[in-house]
Amino acid sequence: MSRATKVWVTGLSLSSALGSDVDAVWRALLDHTSGIAPLDCTLPLRGYGAAVLPDVPQTLPVHERQIALTASAIAQALAHAGLEVSDPRIVPILGTSYGGHLDAPSVGSLSDWAVAAVRRVGCIRSPVTIATACSAGADAIAAGLSLLRSGVAEICVCGGADVLTLAKRLGHSRLGTLASGDLRAFDQDRDGTVLGEGAAFLVLETAHSARARGVAPLGVFSGAGASSDAASAVAPDVSGRNVVLAVQRAVENAGIALSDVSVINAHASGTAINDATEANAYGQLFGSLAEKPAVFATKGNFGHTLGATGALEAVAVLQALSKGCVPPIYRLERPLADLHLPLPIQRSISIRPGAGISTTLGFGGFNTCLVFEGVEAA
Numbered sequence: 001m002s003r004a005t006k007v008w009v010t011g012l013s014l015s016s017a018l019g020s021d022v023d024a025v026w027r028a029l030l031d032h033t034s035g036i037a038p039l040d041c042t043l044p045l046r047g048y049g050a051a052v053l054p055d056v057p058q059t060l061p062v063h064e065r066q067i068a069l070t071a072s073a074i075a076q077a078l079a080h081a082g083l084e085v086s087d088p089r090i091v092p093i094l095g096t097s098y099g100g101h102l103d104a105p106s107v108g109s110l111s112d113w114a115v116a117a118v119r120r121v122g123c124i125r126s127p128v129t130i131a132t133a134c135s136a137g138a139d140a141i142a143a144g145l146s147l148l149r150s151g152v153a154e155i156c157v158c159g160g161a162d163v164l165t166l167a168k169r170l171g172h173s174r175l176g177t178l179a180s181g182d183l184r185a186f187d188q189d190r191d192g193t194v195l196g197e198g199a200a201f202l203v204l205e206t207a208h209s210a211r212a213r214g215v216a217p218l219g220v221f222s223g224a225g226a227s228s229d230a231a232s233a234v235a236p237d238v239s240g241r242n243v244v245l246a247v248q249r250a251v252e253n254a255g256i257a258l259s260d261v262s263v264i265n266a267h268a269s270g271t272a273i274n275d276a277t278e279a280n281a282y283g284q285l286f287g288s289l290a291e292k293p294a295v296f297a298t299k300g301n302f303g304h305t306l307g308a309t310g311a312l313e314a315v316a317v318l319q320a321l322s323k324g325c326v327p328p329i330y331r332l333e334r335p336l337a338d339l340h341l342p343l344p345i346q347r348s349i350s351i352r353p354g355a356g357i358s359t360t361l362g363f364g365g366f367n368t369c370l371v372f373e374g375v376e377a378a
Contacts, residue, residue, distance in 0.1 A: 005149045008210050008217035008378060011081025011157075011203030013073045014315050016302045017051035017196055020076070026319045029327035030348050034301050036183065036194050043170060046178040050164055051196025051303025062100035062165050063107045070094065070117035070161040073199035077157055078121075081203035082215060085122040089209075091153040092118045092127040093143050095136030095160035097307035097362075102167035117161075131307070133362035134267075135226075136160050137200065138310025138370055142224035144204045154209045159201030159311035168195055168306070175234060177271050183304070185268035185297040186275050186343070188334040193269045196303020200311035207378065219318045220373040222355065223254025229365025236274055240281030242367050243359065247285055250357065250369035258285060261293045261371075262354025263320050264341075265313045267361045268297030268329070269304055274361060279339040287340060294342040294351050296320070300330025310360040314370055317356040321374045325350050 014020060017035025018028045039050035052058065056069050074092065078085050094114040101110060111129040118127045132139045137160020144156035172178040172195060179192030204221055227245040229237040236243075251258055266278050286292050298316050305312060320326050328344045335343055342349060355377075358370045 006207035006378065007145055007148050007221045008205050008207050009202050009219045009221055009318060010205045010210050010215050010217060011077045012201065012218060012315050012318065013076035013080060014198065014200040014312055015053060015069060015073050016198040016312060017053060018301060020055065022315065026323070029298065029301055032328050032330065034330050035196065036303055041166065041169065045169055045173040046176065047180045047192065047194065049179065049182065049194045051194065052164060053197050062103050062163060063113060065163045066099040066113050066161060067116045067120060069163060069199050071120040073159065073161060073201050074117065074121050074157055077201040077203050082213065083203065086124055088124045089154045090123055091125055091147060091156045092123050093130065093140045093156055093158040094127050095130040095140035095307050096162050097131065097133050097136055100163060100165060103165040132366045133364050134306050134309055135360040135362035135366035135368040136307035138314065138358065138360040138368040141202055141311060141314055141370055142226065142368060145221055145224050148204055148206055154206055156204045157201055158204055159199065160308040161199035162197055162305050162307040164195055164197040179270060182331045183270040183300045184331040185270045185300055185329055186279065186336050186339055187332050188336060190270045190272065190275060193271055193299065193304045196305045198302055198305040198308045198312055200308060200315050202314060217375050217378045219321060219375060220377045222373050222377065223250050223371040225249025225253055225369045227367045229367065231365055234363050236277045236361055237365065238273060238277050240277050240284060243278060243281035243361065244284050246367040246369045247357065247359065250371045254355065254371040256355055256371070259289055259291065260355050261357055263317065263326060263351045263356040264293050264295045265317045265358040266295050266297045267359050268299055270299060275336065279336045282341055283338060291352065292341045294326055294344065294349060296326035296344055297329050310358065310368060313358045317358045317372050320351060321356045321372060
């Protein structure tokens with residue numbers, strides 16, 4: 001894969017419990033606002049919080065909700081990039097964890113929803129579909145980088161979408177990973193995650209293609225890296241060494257140094273093991289640096305959107321680089337003692353110029369890291 005091919009972000013979209021206007025959602029994050037609220041359930045759960053989309057009716061069948069959510073977010077991203085949906089150069093790359101399949105397994109394969117979504121939008125080319133648990137959205141974006149750098153594609157629309165379902169809530173409740181109250185990432189009093197639903201997509205384009213269209217970049221997607229724990233179906237390798245490996249690979253792929261990283265959007269699911277694993281990994285990576293990157297997290301605001309989370313967090317990193325600050329981590333009051341990096345506790349903090357990374361840790365040991373730079377790197 002050649003780093004010589006500059007890959008620009010020329011459009012983006014998100015759909016979350018806090019809304020679907022990117023700038024308005026960013027302001028809500030800065031205001032320490034959460035989209036998590038109680039959601040009734042007829043069956044006993046460890047916790048009843050959830051982050052539900054305000055603009056996709058809960059009355060729709062779960063598979064239709066997945067398609068409608070995805071189609072809307074893709075269309076929004078392409079419109080933001082100034083592209084016609086029928087442009088034959090556009091390669092859609094879509095990620096999800098299970099979508100609606102745990103609750104409606106008879107509706108088809110894990111690719112059928114993606115085909116239906118891009119057809120509804122009006123895209124000509126068939127989608128590439130990725131289902132790597134909670135890393136799916138990030139892996140879809142990383143796949144776009146690979147296709148663009150290799151010359152297979154000029155333009156990709158990449159991201160993830162996932163809807164909240166009863167089976168997902170029951171599964172996490174039974175695993176003990178569901179929070180009894182709020183999602184409190186990196187807090188000593190954290191006790192689990194809170195599920196949500198959402199979607200986010202980036203339009204990735206070679207700089208040559210974007211310049212030919214007269215389009216300016218929103219940011220530069222400069223690298224990606226991945227690793228696998230190969231340790232458990234549901235638990236991470238607590239040593240953090242594979243998170244370290246994913247970040248190191250991403251930074252090397254981007255052609256930058258660890259010291260160039262000024263901000264990290266952490267996976268930060270709020271579970272006891274995951275947060276400790278990440279804190280350990282970031283200490284190994286950045287603990288000895290004179291200037292350490294700031295760490296922020298958005299699952300306390302969006303909920304854990306599973307296969308969409310890496311894509312939502314990619315949008316958040318691009319916003320942080322653009323605005324020069326990061327929002328407070330929701331309900332973080334007593335940080336983990338071994339997380340010695342700058343944290344936005346109860347207020348936003350400024351970040352220095354540099355690169356931003358987003359890390360995702362998926363069930364099954366999928367670790368993915370994406371590296372973005374601001375427009376000055378274009």
